[in-house]
Amino acid sequence: MNIGEAAKASGVSAKMIRYYESTGLIPAAGRTGAGYRVYSDTEVQMLRFIRRSRDLGFPVEKIEELLALWRDRSRHSADVKRLAQEQIEGLQRKIIEMQAMKETLQHLAEACCGDMRPDCPILIDLGCGPNSIKDHTLTRFGQ
Amino acid sequence: MNIGEAAKASGVSAKMIRYYESTGLIPAAGRTGAGYRVYSDTEVQMLRFIRRSRDLGFPVEKIEELLALWRDRSRHSADVKRLAQEQIEGLQRKIIEMQAMKETLQHLAEACCGDMRPDCPILIDLGCGPNSIKDHTLTRFGQ
DNA sequence: CTTGACCTTGCCATCATTGGAAGGCCTATC
């Protein structure tokens, strides 16, 4: 199987397969006489593993650890679970952060008429620094 | 006010102030005879505007539009509100995406004993492709 | 033998930010 077929079969682009090889995430593939990379089913499965891990938001650094555990038949499932838990916590942190951004923006947008007049509490808030929501929107809405 | 003081007053690092100037997001600052950048209160307020917008997740490209509206006294608040709404929608999309990742991982982690044995549904799932959660975790939990 | 689809390497771009190196300026102290 050449790189294009492996890409289709795994869902990882040919570009990224070469990149993963260059960074050492995956071992160097075998080559034909003409220099084409050759992939076995096992290697395609490894690529799918990577693809799925990326889809779950794991950074490549963590995928390296996951792959090592995947290959290690004497692994402890606790180690895998710990990596998953860390990833869950990281995702949760980001979700909370973005939720906070969203809510702040929603308060501001609600306070903005959105008509042809120039007066805009969103711009006022942006111009007044990080605590301005307390000074404007919240008091304005009695929260 | 020189760049270090402006950085402290605005919360934008000196490094980033120079960067924003180089990309044209902010106009070039005045200079002393020795070539030091000089900032007025108005410019510091603009930097705070940028900082606050970044904190709300706006990409620099959108901040450019926001700044233009901020400076335009004949702006329509509808334009500002539209930018805010777009940002809210973008945040919401990312939140949903990360929530889905988190939930998938949580299902997998719940199914993993997390002990010293090597058997691990997380690794099985990662090795089996994007729909494997249906094949394993969900049926395993009868969902 | 040509054509087109595929492969190779290598370099550039993204986006926002940080870091470092090499050198100039300013202020205070000796």
Place this chain on the structure above:
DNA sequence: GATAGGCCTTCCAATGATGGCAAGGTCAAG
């Protein structure tokens, strides 16, 4: 006046994961 240190300047590089492009080699079908 010399010197130390802290600030400033510019330029260059790297981050992480990915896409894109270009120049050239290879393979398979016609």
